[in-house]
Amino acid sequence: MRAHELTIGRTFGLTFDHGEDFFETLSTFCREHGVQQGYIPSFIGAFAEADIVGACEKLENPDAPVWSRTHVTNVEAFGAGTLAYDPETGGILPHIHVSAGLKAQSADGRTSHLLSAKVQFLNELVVVEVVAPRMTRPRNPDLYDVPLLTFG
Numbered sequence: 740m741r742a743h744e745l746t747i748g749r750t751f752g753l754t755f756d757h758g759e760d761f762f763e764t765l766s767t768f769c770r771e772h773g774v775q776q777g778y779i780p781s782f783i784g785a786f787a788e789a790d791i792v793g794a795c796e797k798l799e800n801p802d803a804p805v806w807s808r809t810h811v812t813n814v815e816a817f818g819a820g821t822l823a824y825d826p827e828t829g830g831i832l833p834h835i836h837v838s839a840g841l842k843a844q845s846a847d848g849r850t851s852h853l854l855s856a857k858v859q860f861l862n863e864l865v866v867v868e869v870v871a872p873r874m875t876r877p878r879n880p881d882l883y884d885v886p887l888l889t890f891g
Contacts, residue, residue, distance in 0.1 A: 743890035748868035761856040769831050775824045776874040777867050784862030788812045792852040804883050814839035823876040832876045
């Protein structure tokens with residue numbers, strides 16, 4: 740386990756507009772407001788389309804991470820995540836998970852890691868800035884090269 744006390748900075752309420760790219764808009768917000776790291780305790784909204792991690796085929800190694808994507812359309816979404824600093828680009832490395840209900844399929848649900856999404860109508864988010872310690876997401880070569888959140 741890794742744990743570190745967080746020093747919290749500003750808290751923002753955001754709404755993303757119809758047609759916006761979720762990750763592009765999140766990155767633009769962070770750049771414009773100088774947010775380099777933090778967390779999204781929750782967000783609600785809808786996506787016209789989204790790609791989430793998922794596989795339909797048999798997994799060769801059920802213990803390894805899944806890197807394939809599943810495409811969903813017209814979903815209601817509830818999610819949360821963290822924002823880590825990317826020292827190579829000076830930007831953010833978001834890690835967002837989402838539960839999405841497929842509106843046209845009796846709200847059947849999909850829950851996984853969000854890879855991409857286009858906003859439908861709006862998304863409402865709360866972003867909490869973390870000012871210390873530095874949060875980064877280096878890849879761990881001993882654990883399938885998964886990027887893991889680190890502190891300091």
